[in-house]
Amino acid sequence: MNPEELYQRLEKVAQASGYRLNPDKQFVLDLMEGLLTNQERYGYWACPCRLADGVREKDRDIICPCDYRDADLSEHGTCYCALYVSESVARGLKKPKPIPERRGQTPEPIT
Amino acid sequence: MTGKVKLYAISTCGWCKKAKNFLNENNIEFEFEDVDLLEGEEKERAREEVARHNPRKSYPTIIIDGEVVIVGFDADKLKEALGI
Numbered sequence: 509m510n511p512e513e514l515y516q517r518l519e520k521v522a523q524a525s526g527y528r529l530n531p532d533k534q535f536v537l538d539l540m541e542g543l544l545t546n547q548e549r550y551g552y553w554a555c556p557c558r559l560a561d562g563v564r565e566k567d568r569d570i571i572c573p574c575d576y577r578d579a580d581l582s583e584h585g586t587c588y589c590a591l592y593v594s595e596s597v598a599r600g601l602k603k604p605k606p607i608p609e610r611r612g613q614t615p616e617p618i619t
Numbered sequence: 620m621t622g623k624v625k626l627y628a629i630s631t632c633g634w635c636k637k638a639k640n641f642l643n644e645n646n647i648e649f650e651f652e653d654v655d656l657l658e659g660e661e662k663e664r665a666r667e668e669v670a671r672h673n674p675r676k677s678y679p680t681i682i683i684d685g686e687v688v689i690v691g692f693d694a695d696k697l698k699e700a701l702g703i
Contacts, residue, residue, distance in 0.1 A: 535633050538633050539633050541631070542630075542631030542632065543631075545630075546631060556629070556631035556632055556633070557629060557631070557632040557635070557678065558629070558632075558678070559655055559666070559676070559678065589632070589633060589634075591633075605693075606691030606692050606693060607691070608675065608690075609675040612675070612676075
């Protein structure tokens with residue numbers, strides 16, 4: 509699978525489940541490439557913007573979509589990577605900005 | 620007025636790429652390490668350096684002159700810190 513194919517696939521899944529991808533397609537394609545790299549490197553979709561441990565059990569919370577996505581979308585309008593964005597960011601009304609790392613800052617999410 | 624710029628990045632990270640592009644476009648000399656591509660002791664050393672400056676251990680972490688720490692890619696903060 510190449511980045512464009514993964515993008516098409518994720519966009520469909522996102523739309524069907526009420527999520528939106530970042531409207532900056534090149535930015536998203538770079539992240540797709542990162543996910544594919546991590547799939548090859550670790551065997552799973554470790555978040556491309558975080559330092560993965562390489563052991564699935566330790567990285568479980570940062571496998572995309574990560575456990576922090578919804579909280580970050582609600583609070584900041586994007587997930588940590590800015591792959592997933594809020595409606596207002598998707599419509600270009602608000603620009604995505606880097607957000608603080610939530611991992612390790614709040615109690616472990618219940619999964 | 621620009622000092623020594625060190626960028627700790629992750630090779631697959633979109634924000635890290637933006638930071639690298641920004642520094643290149645502004646002709647800022649910088650050193651960078653893609654920490655995910657390091658191994659063993661080198662990786663541990665880089666992780667510790669990041670943690671010392673940025674307790675959230677997130678990337679990109681940019682350190683200017685060993686003291687000004689900018690976490691995440693924020694063009695305005697970088698411009699101010701680099702005096703550009």
